[in-house]
Amino acid sequence: MLYMYTSNSYFQMTSYFNLTYRSFTVEAWIYPTSVSGDWPIFGQCTCTTCTSQCLYFILRSGKLYMSFNYIDLSGVTTVNASNWYHVAFVYDYSASQQIIYLNGYQDAVHSAVTTPYLGYNGSITIGYSPLVSTTYFSNYIDNVALITRAKSSTEILADATQLWYFSFDLPNPYYDNGPNRLNGTAYSITSVTGHNSIGQAIRMTTTSSYFQLYGISSYSYPTSKPYTYAMWVYPSSNLGGVLVHVSYSQPGYNYQQELLGLTYSGQLVTQVNANTPVSAYPSVIGPVISINTWTHVACTYSMTNGLTLYVNGVSQGSTGSNTVTSYYLIPNYVYLTLGYSFGYGNNYIPAYPFQGSIDEFYAYSRQLSASEIYTLASI
Structure with a gap:
């Protein structure tokens, strides 16, 4: 992550990338402290006075703005200061198209771009452009990527909303395969054959085994941010357990919660x-999960649909619209732990460790649709 802490801080790559007559995609996470004026x-x-020879992507008066120098595209959504975005x-050379995305969704498009x-x-x-030479980006820029092809809208949405994806495959089972590289740490865990008998999974070998990662912000407290957690589980016991x-x-x-797990009876x-x-613990209770069998499980939340629970890609019910309009979560960065709660339990989920194996762990900062959950359960 880059922190632009002075009025003229920026990062420069001396290597050249020839982007002439080709498609490309530029992505980044930004955290502006101001949205007035221009923020590169x-x-x-190549040439500041020549048409289509100077590329810049900026925040202009709170809106995203992209230009090839006289071939411009402005976003329509105004962002707020002191928030991550x-x-x-995307420039699609074959389609002669420029597209701006904000938080994974198309914000503006310019078709029939006549000059590449x-x-x-x-x-x-x-954090800087010669065409906006009087200002520099203030505060944080992270995960900047230049890809020499036009990414699809599906790929952009995944990059913006997939928090992490752990395949748990060797040789690096604790590396995050998602866009944020939030690598985890394992305690008393071993690798075993995964759910599809091809890759690997992690297995809890003791009653204090767990997998943990750190770094996701809850943004506010309380919050109404949507989420999705999905994974394959292979319990060796179903007499309660935290997932x-x-x-x-x-x-x-401190602000601990158990969001997904097994009840005392294995549901x-x-x-x-x-x-x-209402200040309460709304929940959705599904079926008893079979032991020594791989089962795909997922939970989602949005203010619109409430909590929804899935087993093997099939919905087991929902709390319904506006049943949870905000919930308590950590007012800062989050530790997420798989399979263990350090002796803490709440409501229907007892403070028991999960016993068994876990594979293909996904998390998103949006509520995946039923069809998307079904796709994950079919992989």
């Missing part, structure tokens, strides 16, 4: 500590 995000310039610009980008050299700059535990501290306490359950409209 990405630039490459995923931003992307012609910048054959020039240093790439992050997804979140907390403010590494040892599992799958999702729950959340609701703030509004």
